[in-house]
Amino acid sequence: MKDLIDALPDLRERLAARRELLLANAVMFSEIPSHTFEEADRARFMMDRLIEAGCHNVSTDELGNAAGIHQGKSGKRNILVSAHLDTPFSRSVDHAVSVSPNSIMGPSIMDNSLGLAAVATLPTLLEQLGIELNDNLVLLGSTRSMGKGDIEGMRFFLDNNQLALRAGVLCEGGTLGRLSYSSLGVIRGTIDITTKRGATGLASGGAIHILNRVVTKMLEIPLPQDPVTQLILGSIYAGTTYNTASRDAHLRFEIRSEGVGMASEIYEAIEGVVAEANAMSGTKAVLNKVGYRNNVSINFAHPLVRSARRILKELDVEEHAAPSTGELSALLGRDVPSLVIGLTKGEHRHDYNETVEIEPIFTGLAQLITLLQAIDGGLCDVDEA
Amino acid sequence: MEDFAMSTKLDKWIKSNTFHHSQFFDQLELLKQKEKTGLTISLCIPTLNEESTIGKEIVIFRSELMERYPLVDEIAVIDSGSTDKTLEVASSFGADVYFAGDILPEQGHKRGKGENLWKAIHQLKGDIICYVDADIKNIHPRFCYGLVAPLLYRPEMSYVKAFYDRPLAFSQGIRPSGGGRVTEILVRPLFSLFYPELTGLVQPLSGEYAVRRHVLERLPFPIGYGVETSHIMDVYKEWGLEAFGQTDLDKRVHRNQETLSLGKMSFGILQSFLGRMKGMGMEGNLPEMHNILRQFQAVDQQYEQICHDIVEEERPPMIDIPQYREKMGY
Structure with a gap:
């Protein structure tokens, strides 16, 4: 050497x-x-x-x-x-x-x-x-x-x-x-929200309102400081204009963690949040896993x-x-x-x-x-x- | 009949003297051919305040045309007096840099691109000089080897011009293969009228060309906008159409000029054009003007003429028309 x-x-x-x-x-x-x-x-x-x-x-x-x-x-x-x-x-x-x-x-x-x-x-x-x-x-x-x-x-x-x-x-x-x-353990995912015309409740305000609730609940998921774990909200897009409630909203996120299995645990918690949104009247919420690293x-x-x-x-x-x-x-x-x-x-x-x-x-x-x-x-x- | 003969001649010339840079992709073969001919090649980049693009040009040309395949023997920047960091940047990447005013000082210094090109003949050593503008954003070694290569393989050829794909709207595999606005609005109509053979050059005003020294040293150089037009007319007069070649270099991304600047350019070109006509004894004795405007379109890599028979007929003043005079009671 x-x-x-x-x-x-x-x-x-x-x-x-x-x-x-x-x-x-x-x-x-x-x-x-x-x-x-x-x-x-x-x-x-x-x-x-x-x-x-x-x-x-x-x-x-x-x-x-x-x-x-x-x-x-x-x-x-x-x-x-x-x-x-x-x-x-x-x-x-x-x-x-x-x-x-x-x-x-x-x-x-x-x-x-x-x-x-x-x-x-x-x-x-x-x-x-x-x-x-x-x-x-x-x-x-x-x-x-x-x-x-x-x-x-x-x-x-x-x-x-x-x-x-x-x-x-x-x-x-x-x-x-x-x-x-x-x-790092990494999971990348997308969440796609669509709302029907004439929906009632929160969905009447459109897909952005639903996605807003999903994001709020995702941020409430506790993340350990050690092993270091992060939930990154990477990109968000929705709707088409000013004066029409958006019918669709989309989020791309990444979970990364030094802890073995920790990213999967967080992902499971997000699955619960999305399932809850999907159960709302006039709403369809879909979670997709698009990337995974051990x-x-x-x-x-x-x-x-x-x-x-x-x-x-x-x-x-x-x-x-x-x-x-x-x-x-x-x-x-x-x-x-x-x-x-x-x-x-x-x-x-x-x-x-x-x-x-x-x-x-x-x-x-x-x-x-x-x-x-x-x-x-x-x-x-x-x-x- | 005369027009048909002209079209046939042009078609033949286009077929034999028009190239695509991809034909010369194998630079190792080019290098062997260069060694066989024993010719030396200089690359000249005329500049005036080009600090944003010159660095990339020098890096790519040095790497691809000197280090990897030593096709070019020298790369020189000839500057008109930049006030930005053009010379510093070019020099930092290993180009030879010259202020045009320092070359042949006893001849004085005039500001203009043609001045740089002219003084390059004195300063540079190559048997072939390839001129490439400094404002090309998508610079690639093809901008040099695509122009030099025909001169290495075709000894009868002396002056090879670049032309480019201009990605305007096109469909069904046919694309307009025209020059810039000044070419299509001014130069092509002038050539069509007086020098129809020269209409085969798709972009006579392109700033990239490679020329043999023995031709360059015999050409007068307008220092301004007319340099390309007058070169073409002079080479045509002295050496004929077969001295020309042209290479399709695909896309060229560069600054777009304002209409006012194009007006200045057109004025300079007209001056040179009319001056050349005078020199050829055509002043006050205009030859019969042709009625065919020749434009070009490309189908894949084949170039074909589109001939428009345009006769600009003229009506007399209405007041000269008897019926009108009668109606109006004149």
Whole structure:
């Protein structure tokens, strides 16, 4: 590990000298609309990049994932390096990116065009830097990560992948220093309220009145402080105009908890609230579960986590543990030791003016490459560390 | 009969000299072809206060056309005197930046895009110079390789212009493949009247084109709006229609100009056009004007002419009509 640590400053410098390759890929990924379930164009671009970089077995699958293999010297073991392809921005959004000397701004540049660019550029960077790994790198752009996608792309890939994975590294644009080695229990759901014309009682005021009562009762559900549990009301929409009582109202929410089984308990309580609303005259209330993640984690003392922390420390980056609500759950649930790392600093995540800083990217890339070298060298295996 | 012959000639030219950038997608092949020809290529971006778009252009061009596939030998920004951070941004991403006034100082400095293009010939080294505007929001390497590629494969070609898909309303697989407003309202009618062969150029005013040095160095350069129009007329006069090529670069997203600005542009173009007519001895001796206005539409990637026979007949003043005079008792 010492040799890798000693090489970090030089590696960062050499990466900065090749920045156009990565920045151009980040910009081009960002300008390809890729709303969840509509990732085909980005997947195509990812595969083109992997083919140009000489990767093997570049292909897509039934769910549109883009994958390729950067072959290692021995090729006996495989490390997964992945980033998700989808964004919350619809095709109609202006996807133009602007580049200034210190930052890049545009929809999805942080989440997760930069992460994708890192994965797609990795083979070229390794070649240019003269870094050869023994292990194969399985490079993946995964679909259906966000919202109703319910990490279906990664789940499908892992269910059908024929290669034994030694470890996984998931790349996110932000934030540098992030280390996710545990996955929160997550349940995502929607509540759809409709009311009939001529309904009586509370429903006579329309669907918004009913949804208002549902929300009030949801907020009365006690949430434990430890294990930390949150009920997030993410989006609400209803009705059509000013002067007509709305006939429909819709809520999207997420429950997340560090406690095993806690998200399910909260969800059951919400089921009761919705059932009560559904029993009201002239009202139909429907609860749908659209996403689910188990609580899984690797230990804080796991060699993979220890190596990642040491690399961050040497790079003078403050680490912050942040449980994941994304693909990490699928990997850890299949006993693949994995981490989520962030590549740079940024702001306005999921806004149209999403922004990333350029300079810290090279620290983030140095972190990624060194971590892969550490895994490749057996420094992150439980039995060899 | 003459019109039919013209249509046939134009159809043939369009078929052989019109390209789509996707034909040149394989940049590795392009690179091999470039090495075979031994030609060098310079990319010139003329600027004036373009700080919001120049950074992205340089990053993408450097990565895709120099680092990944070294198709371009130099990328230079030639600036007219920006007061924003255009030069700082371009330089920070590795472009060579020049103030036009510093190039050939003994020739003086005039402000205008044509001035930058002209001085680029002196400053840059390439056998081919590709000009790309700096205000393109959806910049992509095709904006350069799509224009340069025909010159690498077709030695008889010297001047390759870009044209773009303009996504106006279209249906049933047919889309209007016109130029901008000034092209369709001014330049195309002028070409249709006096130089019908040049109507095959879908967007004669597009700001992106690649040209061989031996042609560029022989062209006079209006410094303002007339530069593209006069280039086309001069190249046509000297080297003929076969010197031209054009490449469909799909969509181009850029600032939309106000009508007043288009008026200024049209005025400059008219000046250049009429000046060229004078130079060709057509002043006071107008040739017979053609009645066919040639526009274009695209079906998939095939471009076809639509010919409109337009005869602008003229009525005399009503007071000259006997019946009218009789009715009114004149």
